[in-house]
Structures are given as C-alpha cells and as structure tokens.
Amino acid sequence: MHRITIVGTGFGALTAVKQLRASGVSADLTVVSPRPEYVYYPGLIWVPSGLRTGEDLRIDLARFFKRQRVNHVAAEATGLANGGRTLETSVGPINNDGLIIASGGRFIKKLPGIKHAITPCEGIAAALAIRDRVRAMDGGTIAMGFAGNPNEQSSMRGGPMFEFLFGMDTQLRKEGRRERFKLVFFTPAERPGNRLGPKAVNGLLKEMARRDIATHLGHKLKSFSERQVTTEGGAFDADLILFMPGMTGNAWFDATDLPRSPGGLLQADAQCRVPGFPRVYVAGDAGSFPGPDWMPKQGHMADLQARAAARNLAAELQGQEPTATFRVELLCIVDTNDSGMLVGRTERFNIVLPSMRLFHWLKRAFEWWYLRQFR
Template identity: 65%
Template structure:
C-alpha cells in the first residue's frame, strides 16, 4: 500500500484554515499537517470592536483543537525558519516537516522603517494592539488623535487601509456615546490625496465626505517623514497627536529570505493566477503572503484569501494526481466598514462597484457574519 499523500500548510489565519477546509472537502484521505505557533485563530476582523468594549479578547480567540480533530489535521506547534529540497522539507524551530505539496499562508509583515514608528500603535498587529488603543482612550481626557495608513512603495497592493477607516469612525462614534467628542480632535492622514483606492473611487469619495460630515480633519497627499511622541511630521507640515494609530505597508515574512522562492518587488511571494509560487513544484501561496498576477487593485482581506484557498486546493490536488492545474480565483472585494452602530457596504469586482450607504442593518449583518464564519472552527 502506498503511503498517504502529505500536504503541509503554514499558518493558522483565514487563508490557512480555508485551505484546510477546501483540501479536506476534495480529498478525505490526504495527510494534512499545519505548522503554526499556536492552535488558535485570532479573528482580527473583530478587533475594531475592542476599544468600545463590544468584544473582549476571549470572544476573538478561537481554539482550534476540535477543528483539527474533525479535519484530521496534525498540528506542529512551531515557527517556520526556512525550506530546503525544493520546498519538500519545511525547517522549523522544533524540527523538519516533510511534504509532497505545500501551502504557504503565513500572512505578511508590517514595514516598520519610518523613524519614530514606536510612538504609533499598529492595530492589525493583533488583539493586544487593540487593547492598547482601548486603554489609551480610557486614560485620555482629550486632545488630538491621528489615524492613518501607508503602503509598500514597491508593492501598491500590499496595504491594509480598510480597518483604519473603521477605527477612525468607531472612535468618533465611541467618543460621542461617551459625551466627550468635543474634547478631542480627530485627524486622518495619508500620503495619497485619494486614500483607499483599493476600495474604488466611489468609496474614496464617500469616505472623505463622511469624514467631513463627522468633523474629522484630513492631512492628505504628503509623504510621511517621522513620528514624534506628540506629533506626526510629513513633508507637507506637521500636526499634534497625543495618540497615533498607523498601519504601514506590508512585505513578506522574514523566513522567506532563507528560501529560494521567487519574490515580488515588494518582498512577497510571486504567484501566478493559479496561486502557484512561480518556478516551483507543488508550492502554493494564499492570502497576504502572496503577490498575485492579475488586477492591480486586488485587496488584502479574508474574503480574498478564502477565494485563493479554493483555487490553491483544487490545483494542488490536481497536480498531485498528474493533472494540469488550471483553477483560478475571481478578484472581488466585499466589506462592511463598521462604525459601531452603522455600517457601509462596499463591493467591487472588475466590472462594477457598489456602495450601500450607512445603515444600522449592515452593522448587525457584520456581527452575524462573524458568528456564522467562526462556527466552522469552534
């Protein structure tokens, strides 16, 4: 009897877990090993609700032991340090893991080169960062708050701007609920004059109009120079900030440097339309780790990672069976920009863009989706 086919998945985020589901739906017999430091999913989409108290950390951390058991997944609690033998061996902090096919879904890494960036909080670094925002807001009696993001100059698509709009509008609404909004000045900053282009031109116009309506000042179109403890400094001037929330651009994981995998100009793994890492055999990439050929505005979000995971699973199994991998994924953005009690729907694909203005219904729809999405892993 031939030994079972061995598939290794690196990561435990949206792309990695979707890859587990998609592979297992197509093949009940392959051996799946997942490498990640912890058997946990951190639902980062929900950290926008931590500052206002709608979510404690316990509700956003999903233990994966039961999911792994149901999906017959072997978990290796380790960090990846490199690859060898053409990717057939994954080197980790606890030893080597062999495979017949590999899915890399280990996310991206924020570029922290801006001088003084230690003075800013990067929300999407995780739950602890959102808790820090919550605690800082509670301690503040008033003053200026700056919220902004930037991209990777060598990788225009490697940016996570959407959550920053949610933190901005969420803080504005939270301070209003606490009857102390008038004691604060909110400033949104971005090196682009039209921030959020991944969401589409209609969304940019809508979001800037929403800021004006809420009395949020903007500082746009100026390259950032540095952060001080109490201010943001750009080529177009500086402004005071007692609290700075900043999302830098993204690049690849440090362990990518210990491999011969093809890289994009911005440091991500270069992938084709089938999610295969260029120049490799049976190595696929899903989610933030990859730079994919196709639409320039391809978003970095969980929904996109799920679509890529389905294509990667189909192609990976086809390749192992000696078939030609030809599955592709659609490029599509779907998000609800949440502001605690209202939400705005943004949809975009290569043919159309739709904006559904702020509604309480969409806010509740986002929370309902959270429950439905996480149920598969609980």
C-alpha cells in the same frame, strides 16, 4: 499516503484545510503555526469600544483540527529545502509532498519613530492597548492613518483604519466625550481608499467631514515622535497615533530561494503556484498575485485564493492538471460601531451602498456565521 503541510492558521490556511478535505484528499495534513488558534482580525475594530473582548476573537482550533484530521505543530517556519519538499521550522524539518504557504504578511516598521505608533491590526494586544490608552485620556488629538509598500502599493491594508476612525468617533460620542477630542486622518494618498472605488472615496471623505474629522492627505510621511506626526507637507500634534504601515513578506522568506515580488511578497501565478517550485502554493497576504491594482489584502480574498490553491494541489497529487483560478473580488462593510457602508467591487462592477444600521448587524452576523465552523 501523501503529506501536505500548511503554514499558518489565518483565513487562507484554514480555508485550505477545509477545501482539501472537501476535495476528497485523504492526505496526512500538518499545520504549522506558533499556536493552535485563530484570531478573527476583522473583529479587532470593536475592541476599543468594548463591543468585543480579546477572547471573543481568539478561537481554540483543537476541535476543528480533530474534525479535519489535522496534525498541528507548534513552531515557526524558518526556511525551505529540497525544492520545497522540506519545510524547516523552529522544532525541526517537516517533509511534504505538497506545501501551501498562508502565513500572512509583515508590516514594514522602518519609518523613524514608528515605535510611538500603535499598529491596530497587529493583533489583540494592539487593540487592547488602544482601548486602554483612550480610556485613560481626558481629551487631546488622536491621529489615525495608513501607508503602502513603496515598491508594491497594492501591499497594504488600509480599510480597517477607516473603521477604527469612524468607530472611535462613534465611541467618543456615546461616551459624551467627543468635544474634548480632535480626530485627524492622515495618509500619503490624495484620495484615500481608492482601491474601494471612486464612489467609496467620495463617501469616506464626506463622512469624515460630517463627523468633523480633520484630514492631512497627499503628503509623504517622514517620522513620528511621542507627540507628533511629521510629513513632507508639515507636522501636526498627536497625543495618540494609530498607524497601519505597508506590508511585505515574512522574514523567513529571506532564508529561501522562493521568487519574490518587488514588494517582498511571494510571487504567484493565476493558479496560486510559486513559479519554479513544484507543488508549492501561496494564498493570502503572503503572496503577490496577477490581477488589477485594486486587488485587496483582506480575509475574503485570502479565502478565494486558498480554495484555488487547495483545489490545484489536490489535482496535482491525483495526477491531474491544476487549472483552478480565483476571482478578484473586494467585499466589505466599512463599520462605524453602529452602522456601516457596504462596498463591493469586481472587474465588472463597483457597488457602494450608504451607511445604515442594517450593515453593522450584518457584519456582526457574518462574524458569528464564519466563526462557528472553527468552534
């Protein structure tokens, strides 16, 4: 029986598991991650307001793994050997006949003073820290922003910051405290959210103006301090800083000979293969894929890439040519805690629908629908 190893328990990894089984693969499946759990990162935006708790978003994968006949190894990947046929881990080597790397990306924490900022999408602990800090504040300035990877601008996850921003505004208004706070949005980009499309950028900036959110755009970031954000265009005070830096590859990639993109991600082809490493695939934030410069780093895109990777690996193990590719598709609802703007983009069209309550409830319904498959 063939042995397949999957690194990670995020969107791409779990979708790869499902797709492999759906493709009729009867291989011995091993998933490697520190814990047998899945954290639904899109729901982190609702933690500061109390719409979600950390445990609402943490899914124990024991039953899912049992249904899918998966062996979970609680470990961290540390390297590769034998041309990819051996995954080195913190608990020892794991041999495979096929490998899918879906271990996500890593935020670049090199900006001076970045320790003074909270990175919201680092996980549940970060979202809870935001909740607790805001609850303890009687007023002041909350600054929120994001930046990209200077060597690979597409390696970024800026979308959630708009949701934290608008969600914070909604939260403070519902609490009757908004007049005591100043919200500032900052980013080096002159037109933030450009990957969503021109119409979306205009809509986001209009929404910021409507909500009386100040902006500091188009200036390269220089540093953070406990009470200040400094850019090449000047500095401004901030009592709480939320910042999403650009992304790069996992640290363990450095201990391998896997080909890297300029931004440090794993290089991939249109079939999600890692060039030069037979039957080694990558999906999600860990990879750099061919496509338009607006290709998103989001769970939906990771799912599409993981399906292609799993289909191709299954084909190879059955002696067939791997031909599956993935469509490039951005699909999201920019949520505000009680409404949302729907954005869709492919290489053929770009749709932006204005904010309405229906989209907020659709986002919550999707969360329920998506998570039930892992419970």
